[in-house]
Amino acid sequence: MFDFIKFVDQYPTPSLSIDSLEGGIVKYFNERRSIINDMMKKICNRYGLKLMYMDMHNKKLLKKQEI
Numbered sequence: 373m374f375d376f377i378k379f380v381d382q383y384p385t386p387s388l389s390i391d392s393l394e395g396g397i398v399k400y401f402n403e404r405r406s407i408i409n410d411m412m413k414k415i416c417n418r419y420g421l422k423l424m425y426m427d428m429h430n431k432k433l434l435k436k437q438e439i
Contacts, residue, residue, distance in 0.1 A: 373397075373401075374411060374415065377397070377419070380393065390421070394424060397421065398423050398424045398427050401424070401427075402427065412428065413428070416428070
């Protein structure tokens with residue numbers, strides 16, 4: 373997935389960009405129950421993925437409440 377994101381970033385088009393894919397990227401990671409790691413945080417910061425950042429932050433809060 374990270375290679376795909378880098379590829380789209382290198383060759384964006386009017387109909388395909390990181391911004392237009394953000395919702396799908398969040399859905400992808402949620403469906404696979406991906407563990408939040410440093411690479412995901414870097415991607416959020418680099419590409420300004422606010423939805424993904426908020427989703428990761430909310431997951432952290434939910435885990436803390438479960439403990």
